[in-house]
Amino acid sequence: MIKKWSKRWVNPVFIQESQWRIRKKTTPWILFFHLLLMGIIVFFALFVFIAIEPFFDLRSGTNIFIIFSYLQLGMVVFISPAIASGLISAEREKQTLSLLLVTPLSSKQIILGKWLSSVGFMLLLYLSTLPVYVVIYNYGGISLDQALRVFLHLLITMLFLSSVGIFFSSLVKRTGISTILSYLVVIIWGIVSTFIFYLVSVFTSVINNVPINEIPFFWELFISLHPAASMAFVLDIEIAAALLNMHNMTFPVYILYFVIYTILTIFLLISSAYFLSPKRDQQKE
Amino acid sequence: MIRIEHLSKQYGRKFAVKDLNLHIEKGTTFGLIGSNGAGKSTTMKILATLIRPSSGRAWVGGYDVTKSGRKVREIVGYMPDFFGVYDQLTSIEYLDFYAACYGFDYATRRQVAMQLLELVDLTDQSNQPVDHLSRGMKQRLGLARALVHDPAFLILDEPASGLDPRSRMEFRKILKVLRSMGKTILISSHMLSELEEICDAIGVMEQGELIACEQVDALKHVRRSERIYEIYVRDKVEETVQLLQALQEVESVTVEERKLFVQTKMGEQSQDQLLSMLVEHQIPVLQFQERSINMEDLYLQVTNRSQGGNTDDQKVE
Ligand SMILES: Nc1ncnc2c1ncn2[C@@H]1O[C@H](COP(=O)(O)OP(=O)(O)OP(=O)(O)O)[C@@H](O)[C@H]1O
Ligand SMILES: [Mg+2]
Numbered sequence: 331m332i333k334k335w336s337k338r339w340v341n342p343v344f345i346q347e348s349q350w351r352i353r354k355k356t357t358p359w360i361l362f363f364h365l366l367l368m369g370i371i372v373f374f375a376l377f378v379f380i381a382i383e384p385f386f387d388l389r390s391g392t393n394i395f396i397i398f399s400y401l402q403l404g405m406v407v408f409i410s411p412a413i414a415s416g417l418i419s420a421e422r423e424k425q426t427l428s429l430l431l432v433t434p435l436s437s438k439q440i441i442l443g444k445w446l447s448s449v450g451f452m453l454l455l456y457l458s459t460l461p462v463y464v465v466i467y468n469y470g471g472i473s474l475d476q477a478l479r480v481f482l483h484l485l486i487t488m489l490f491l492s493s494v495g496i497f498f499s500s501l502v503k504r505t506g507i508s509t510i511l512s513y514l515v516v517i518i519w520g521i522v523s524t525f526i527f528y529l530v531s532v533f534t535s536v537i538n539n540v541p542i543n544e545i546p547f548f549w550e551l552f553i554s555l556h557p558a559a560s561m562a563f564v565l566d567i568e569i570a571a572a573l574l575n576m577h578n579m580t581f582p583v584y585i586l587y588f589v590i591y592t593i594l595t596i597f598l599l600i601s602s603a604y605f606l607s608p609k610r611d612q613q614k615e
Numbered sequence: 616m617i618r619i620e621h622l623s624k625q626y627g628r629k630f631a632v633k634d635l636n637l638h639i640e641k642g643t644t645f646g647l648i649g650s651n652g653a654g655k656s657t658t659m660k661i662l663a664t665l666i667r668p669s670s671g672r673a674w675v676g677g678y679d680v681t682k683s684g685r686k687v688r689e690i691v692g693y694m695p696d697f698f699g700v701y702d703q704l705t706s707i708e709y710l711d712f713y714a715a716c717y718g719f720d721y722a723t724r725r726q727v728a729m730q731l732l733e734l735v736d737l738t739d740q741s742n743q744p745v746d747h748l749s750r751g752m753k754q755r756l757g758l759a760r761a762l763v764h765d766p767a768f769l770i771l772d773e774p775a776s777g778l779d780p781r782s783r784m785e786f787r788k789i790l791k792v793l794r795s796m797g798k799t800i801l802i803s804s805h806m807l808s809e810l811e812e813i814c815d816a817i818g819v820m821e822q823g824e825l826i827a828c829e830q831v832d833a834l835k836h837v838r839r840s841e842r843i844y845e846i847y848v849r850d851k852v853e854e855t856v857q858l859l860q861a862l863q864e865v866e867s868v869t870v871e872e873r874k875l876f877v878q879t880k881m882g883e884q885s886q887d888q889l890l891s892m893l894v895e896h897q898i899p900v901l902q903f904q905e906r907s908i909n910m911e912d913l914y915l916q917v918t919n920r921s922q923g924g925n926t927d928d929q930k931v932e
Contacts, residue, residue, distance in 0.1 A: 425699035432664065433716035608667050
């Protein structure tokens with residue numbers, strides 16, 4: 331029973347990829363510098379706060395947690411595509427992809443193994459910053475449940491961006507192009523969408539002659555799909571909270587973020603598997 | 616074991632494989648030869664379920680390659696014409712990984728990997744990183760990889776290309792072992808000489824089509840009944856040609872300056888008669904010898920016959 335179960339779920343691609351990453355000499359250094367960078371920034375913020383307000387209160391603790399959460403989000407957004415966008419195309423370049431495809435592993439399993447290995451590495455990076463969490467926690471100002479929500483948000487973002495990387499990696503032949511396309515998506519998603527949103531809200535407020543901060547409900551749902559905005563909802567930052575009050579919303583908007591990106595992730599993974607399988611070959615003609 | 620019916624693969628308007636029909640019995644070794652771009656690799660990739668055919672069907676061990684891909688993959692061992700290696704793995708880890716892909720547990724995997732390394736004579740390289748191996752070694756490791764799941768049917772795409780004569784011989788030795796194990800083998804090459812020793816039957820591909828398909832024994836039979844004589848004369852080339860062409864058994868005469876190549880159907884006994892006839896007519900024969908027809912000549916003949924001699928880029932060793 332257990333054997334059958336493990337046969338079904340143990341993914342050799344995932345194991346091999348993870349083993350290789352752990353064995354790589356650069357991995358401990360990456361983890362170490364990641365922690366160092368995070369630590370330096372957080373401690374710097376801490377010093378600034380203490381310099382401004384001699385009486386360090388709970389709110390400063392919260393603010394540091396907010397800064398740290400956004401730092402983590404930035405890291406996830408920045409690193410996930412870089413790792414995932416080479417996973418399939420590198421196999422293609424090394425000419426090992428067809429060797430994998432002739433084994434009984436399905437293209438779904440190959441994609442899943444690669445994707446999980448990329449997410450696994452991102453989680454490792456996340457875990458490497460636990461000491462910083464401990465320090466912040468000591469200063470107070472965060473609840474465990476808030477920390478958990480932030481973690482969930484980061485996880486969903488990792489899953490999504492890794493699947494974006496995998497998708498382009500299986501769609502195009504070259505790793506370089508796949509990486510560029512992945513970052514293009516990230517830029518449009520994170521930056522361009524903000525501008526569009528800003529322009530549209532200015533426009534509608536001019537047309538409807540209402541103050542700019544009175545945003546239509548639809549648009550509010552739309553911004554909750556933005557990684558930074560939804561992080562604000564997750565963190566329950568004042569503006570975000572005020573927005574929700576304005577529309578008499580009790581429903582936590584970030585749930586929408588979780589749901590939508592989970593669906594998108596699944597969709598991207600299925601398409602990646604599709605592009606990997608020989609079926610595509612026939613479709614193209 | 617293998618049945619291919621009206622198989623075609625088109626890239627745009629170009630046919631990589633065109634209306635291919637082939638039947639390979641269980642336990643036989645079938646050789647595919649053809650020049651570059653003849654469609655050998657494409658055919659093999661279709662059988663290995665890597666490419667979908669544009670039309671036609673193919674079965675491996677009774678399973679349709681497009682419909683029961685997974686079943687087919689379980690009985691096929693595919694060795695492509697390149698070796699994909701993970702530079703971070705050692706030889707044994709490399710085999711171990713592919714064995715894991717076939718769902719073997721840890722203990723079995725190690726055992727299988729060691730056995731295979733022994734079969735391809737790489738035991739002392741088992742802990743070497745794969746990218747430190749020489750080309751010949753990588754090729755043997757690639758063969759071992761294709762054998763991890765003990766497949767009944769082996770597809771070997773130009774397994775001996777780029778090997779020196781010695782490694783080639785060693786490779787052939789391994790293939791003979793596999794053959795004696797009762798495996799069905801489909802092997803491709805540019806060179807007939809490489810295949811004639813190990814194959815039971817040989818097919819010739821040209822521009823996507825299978826233009827000839829022969830049992831090796833039959834080819835050898837042809838070789839026994841046909842002969843080529845090489846005659847070197849000091850003078851009277853024209854006269855000699857006329858004399859020879861007048862003979863019924865002579866099929867063709869080719870002239871290269873003062874050297875004549877005579878293709879005949881005569882038996883061995885007639886060799887002296889031919890010589891004495893020439894001497895009688897006072898032809899100054901300097902040299903007279905029989906040139907054995909090798910497989911390469913036969914191959915060129917076959918391909919020439921059906922393709923109007925488009926064999927310029929034929930790589931003949
Ligand atoms: N992906 C592809 N796209 C377009 N054309 C292709 C593709 N793959 C193969 N071809 C064409 O199909 C033909 C057959 O190629 P194939 O690789 O099967 O030949 P081959 O017999 O293996 O040659 P070689 O001896 O060089 O290995 C070639 O003319 C090639 O140009
Ligand atoms: Mg080829």
